Amino acid sequence: MNFNTESPATREELLQCLRRHQSADFRLAAGGTDLLIELKKSGPEDLTLINLGRLEDEEFTGITIHPAEIRIGALVTAARIHKDPYIHEHFPVLHQAARSLASAQIREVATIGGNVCQASPSGDLSCALAALNATCEIIDMDGKIRHETLSGFFRGPGKTSLLKSEVLKGISIPVNQDETLMSGFIKIGKRLAMECSIVSIGYHFQMNATGTVIQAGIAIGAVAPTVVFCTRAAAFVTGKKVNDLTEEEQLQVAGLIRQAASPIDDLRASAWYRSEVLFNSARSIFEKA
Amino acid sequence: MRLRIIWLIQSFKTALIMDKKLKLIGKSTPKLDGSERVSGRAVYGHDIELPNMLHGMILRSRYPSARIKSIDCSEALELDGVECIITANDVDVNRISYKRDHPVLKGETVNCQRDELAAVAATSRETARKALRLIKVDYEVMEGIFDPFEALKEDARQINLYGKGAESFGNKNIAESFTYSHGNLEEQKKNSRVIVSRRYRLPRVTHCCLATSNITADYSVLDGRLTLYASTQVPFLYQRDMAHALKMDPSRIRIIQPTIGGGFGSKLDMYPFEPICALLSMKTGKPVQLLYDREEEFIASPTRQTMVIDLTTGADAEGKFTFREVRIIMDNGAYTSWGATTPFVMMQTYSSLYQVPACHFRADAIYTNNPFAGSFRGYGNPQATFSVERNIDLMAEELGIGKDEIRLINANYPGEITGQGLHFKTCGAKPALMKVLETSDYERKNREKQNGRYRRGVGLASMLHVGGGAKIYRSDGCGTRLKLDHYGYLTIVTGSSEIGQGSETVLAMIASEELGIPLQQIRVINTDTDIKPWDVGVHASRTSFVAGNSLLGAIRLLKDKLNLKAARLMECETGDFLYEAGSIRADQKEIKIDKVVREMHFGSPNELCVAEYFYEPPSSFQDKQYMGDVSGNYAFASQVAEVEVDTYTGKVKVLNVYVSQDVGRVLNPVGLQGQIEGGLAIGIGYALTEEMIYEKGVLQNPSFHEYKLLTPVDMPDIHFYPIETLDEAGPYGSKGAGEAPLIPSAAAIANAVSDALGVEFQSLPLTPENVLRAWSEKRQHEPANSRKV
Structure with a gap:
């Protein structure tokens, strides 16, 4: 692993730095927690690392x-x-x-x-x-x-x-339009720390005084080429009282979330597992504790 | 006869020791090397820097199976800073490994992903790495054989060209084979009310030592002596193996062990990188250091045996065990390490864990193009115990008797001589079982079943392991030299090694207990083969047992000298004086111990206050049928695991583990607790998450990112209850304790998950996916209206 580093301290220095390196090979580095592992593997020659860690802005x-x-x-x-x-x-x-x-x-x-x-x-x-x-x-x-x-x-x-x-x-x-919230992040992995998600679900429902969802956001991770915003599931929940979904509705929204995914088999889990767990975890959001 | 008498005398002496009121033994004592390690002062192999030192690096095969047509190093040799490159053609060495089937550098064929083709010594690691990229290897790729059952087929090609399978075992790809039996199998089958047959598959896992493999070799062209800074756990066997590989006189090789960052059995064999590093130093005349990075550590360091176990077991109508019949196929990988001898330990479990009237055992290690498996804490026993304890649960279910009850009525007992000839002079098997059953509230938890998303279960398993060394080499002994100086400081030179298990601390505690010298005035020297006396090495949970007994022997001799001199100085009769707080006391008289030594050194007749002793355990070699009392004593343990399974994700959470273990006597409670917790971390990882994933012989997850070693937050609450049986063979009655904690864990956890879900598991690890799949299959077979979730 061989690279030069430049550490711009101001926004102007950063932009200059970008302009200067347009025709060269460079990478932007912040925490470097992923990047250094990647560089260690690829063993680049003549790479410039633009280190953002010193930027005071x-x-x-x-x-x-x-x-x-x-x-x-x-x-x-x-x-x-x-x-x-x-x-x-x-x-x-x-x-x-x-x-x-x-x-x-x-x-x-x-x-x-x-x-x-x-x-x-x-x-x-x-x-x-x-x-x-x-x-x-x-x-x-x-x-x-x-x-x-x-x-x-x-x-x-x-x-x-x-x-x-x-x-x-x-x-x-x-900012939230209303502060009655149902919001959380579900992460499925094999261990409790140092883990990369096998499946993840983020959800954020804003509700009015009657408990009706006025704004809904559901996104899923590790089950498609990118993080996916579940548009149809969010629309389904909007206007409903999220704490009072019938079991059928719960299964419906879990099904819509599952449909948004296109999981693959990889080292961490099979597509089958991702799909099952996505559905089950989605359902668990709406189940009464 | 003479041996027997000596042994009786020793027992009598240990019995005396046990009667004494102990001051330090049994009291928690922090590890002597603990502060050095946590403060960063400890010198690991990676910290060593010698003048003019070069850096070595190894080129490994691109393919797991290929013929080598040519290796061209010319371009790499031209690189600035490259001092030497070696290939098989450049060195005159013997093959290594316990079967001598492993070329140090591979010149004809490569048989696994790890295979070493060339090695570079350069002025920096960067340069060495660059040089590796410039070496051109011309391969003729062959289709590898990765399944041992495929390798056993008639038309399979011979994988290891130096294997002796055809002559020795009737199949060219059998590397090693063990057969054992006792009792009348056929008769016992007739006596059985229930017979359970299952096939178990155990995964490949690795040690994950925090310090990666390392060696620094320093060859002197002046006197032809080779000094190796090597993190081996068996320095004297290593010295011999190295001498064999390099065709050198063993005594010209000096092994110095730097602080070792984890062993767990991985450092029982010598591996090719070690003679390779020595060769680079010999060729260049300069010190050479070779360090693995973490990826190389995953790819090229040893693993636990993966195996397929076919186990048939029986019990009669009362639940008494009748027989065990077992056939094991182990994936040996491309070469044979000590790991191939794990059946030696496994057969003890099959023949003697619980009372077993008849047993037939056969295990074969099969060559494949997978990486070779080595030895790993537990040495085959976690695999054997998993199969035995799963079958016991199944038999209990079929017989309709309690899983606790069936184990209690078959438990080993004091005085038992098993079918294999293991003699349990003391035996805490039943007390350990009863302890975990009681403390875990097993009976109630086993009765209660849940229906919701989260389901709890409890599982029980026991284990048997050697506790007083294991006679597998001509000597299972250990030497000790003591020097007490004229300031009252004691130096213990022991043959045994510290690899983090805490033996240094226990030895210092024993010396402090016996001589009344404070711990701060005791030093343990144990890292240099030029200085320390013989010891076979760290394995078989033996160190505190053999090194402790050896030290006690040396202390007796030292005290004889001190007593004589002290009596003269105190003007009283010599006798068994009291050693306390730096003084020797007799009735009303007292003299400082350092004063006694000064009088020995400087008074007439001038003499040194030194002593040496060699301890050889009372165990015996087993005969060709593997019959015999192989260990000085035996350790027993039971564990209850309590789990909660999330039926939505298949994730198993281990809530509590109740551990009870016959340790003979607790020497250092905090050290023992560390062994228990560390062992469980390995055992739980084996049960739930750890697995090396190979595709056609190539490791797919060589990093901590994808190899799921558990973290501190994954650990359950551990409830530990030692059982003290005061076995007369061990120091103060103690037994080996290092391996036991992880041996029954996977079995107990699998039994608990089965209990929670009503699903059977025949393989590990119980990853969320494997559990969820089994659960889904069960639910598909249930009638729809009985579904509760």
Whole structure:
């Protein structure tokens, strides 16, 4: 493994750095928890690592709360998301996903931007963010900003819409319209820590005073080439009292969630298992405790 | 006859020791090397740096089965910083391994993914790695044989060209074979009310030592001596094996063991990378270090035997066991390691775990193009115990008697001489069973069944293992040298090795107990074959037993000298004085121990305060039929596992494990607790998640990411109850305890999952997917209206 590193300290230095390396081989590195393993395997020669770890720019490194949205900078770590009281209270799905990610050591360095840009179908933060209808904020080397929904951003396993001239700046999540919530993250793996999801489900339902769902988000991970937002299942739940679904309705929504998946056999599990567990876990969301 | 008398005298002496009130033995004592290890001061093999040291790296085969047409190193040799490259053509060595069927470097054929084709020594690891990429190998790829049953077929090709299977065992691909029997099988079959036959399949798992394989070789061209910093657990056998491989005089080879970051049996054999590193040093005249990275560790370090066990067992109408008939096919992999001899231990379980009137056992190790399996803590016993304990549950179900009851009525007992000739002079089998049944509330939990998503179950299993060494080499003994200096500090030079099991601490505790010297004034020297006396090595849970007895023998001799001198100085009759708080006491008189030594050194007649002793256990070699009392004593244990199975995901959560183990006597409670918990971590991983996944001989999951070693948060609550049977053969009555904790775990957990779901399991691991699949199949066969979920 041989590479040069550049560590821009300001946004302008970062954009300059991007412009300078357009014709060369480079990678952006934040926590590096996935990237270093990848580089160790591929053993690259003459690669430049643009290290974002030294960047001092609040828009990349901070969490800010605005009237309509909460903005999480791309360099915010999983540990910080896990510990953030606003996220804990308003977006339990994201809080839980951050807590279930890898190990305490990795959570201290792994970033939300890294998790999203890796575009792993089993990315835990990505799955939770998709359930929250999050939007990516992308800056290009000339400083131009564009926004894209998370579902649009993911293009395949390891593939995003990000161009070589662009970098992910942050993620925005719309604030809750109502604060009666049913929100959580289910992660299925073989062990309780240091685990990569075999199946994951993020769900976030906002309800009005009568318990009727006014806004629903359901996303699934590790069961398709990308994290998938379950549009039909979310629509099915919207307008219903989610705590009072009949058993038939529960099975129906679990079925819709299963239909959104296209799992494969791999080392971790078979397609059969993923499909079964996805259905069972989906159902468990609506079952009375 | 003479041996017998000596043994009686020894027993008498140990009996005396047992009567004494103990001050330190039995009290929790932190490991002496603990602070060094956790603070990073301990020097592991990876920390060694010698002047002008080169870095070695190995080129392994791209294919698990191929003929080598040519190896071209010319381009690699031109790389700046490459000092030496060796292939099979460049070295004059003997084949290694216990069957001598393993070429150090492969020149004709490669037989598994691990096979070593060439090795580089370079000025940096980076350069060595680059050089490996420049070596060109021309292969003629062959179709590999990865299933031992395929390898046994008449038309299968001979996998290991040096195997002696055709002459010795009637099939070219049989590497090793064991047959054992006692009792009248046919008659016992007639006596049986129930006969259960099952086929069990056990997975391939690996040790996952935190420190990866490592060696630093330092050959001196001046005197032709070779110093190896090697993390072996059997330094003297290793020295002999290395000398054989390199065609050297063994005494010119010095083995120094750096701090060892985990052994668990993996370091019982010498592997090709070790003589390879020595050869690189001999060729370059410089020290060479060879370290595995984690991926290489998964690919190229040993594994537990994967095997297929066909077991038939019977019991009569009262539930008394009648017979066991077992046929085992082990996947030996491409070469034969000590691991092929695991049937030696397995047959003890089949013949003697519970009372067994008749037993027939045959196990064959079959060559395949898979990586070779080595030895691993438990040494075949987890596999054997899994099959025996599953069958017992099935027989109890068929007979309609309790799974606890059937085990109690068949339990081993004190004084029993088993069909194989194992003599259980003390036996905590039944007390251990009763203890776990009582503390786990087994009877109630076994009765209660749930219907919802989460279902609980309890499972019971026991085990038998050697507790006083195992006579498999000409000597199962251990030597000790003691030096007490004139400041009252004691140096223990022991033949035994510390691989993390805590034996150093136990030895220092014994010396402190006997000589009244504080622990802080005791040093244990145990890492250098030039200094330490013979010991066969760390295996068979033997170290505290043999090294402890050896130390006690040396202490007796040392005390004889001290008593004589002390009596003269205190002007009293010599006798069995009291050694306490750095002093020797007799009635009203007292003298500091360091003063006694000073008088020995500097007074007339000048003499040293040293002693040495060699202890050989009272065990005997088994005969050709494997009959005989192979160990100084035997360890027994039972475990109850309580699990909760999520029927939505198939995930098994182990809630509690109740462990009761006959350890003879507890020497160091905190050390023993560590062995129990560490053993269970391996046992639970074996039961639930660990598995090396191969596709046509190529490992698919060579990382901790995909090889699912459990983490601390996956561990259940562990409830441990030692049973003290005070066996006279062991130091203070103790027995070996290191391997036992993991041996019955997988069996107990599988029995618990079966209990929870009413589903039978015949293979491991019980991954969520395997459990959910079994559960789904069961539900498909149930009438729809009886479904509760």
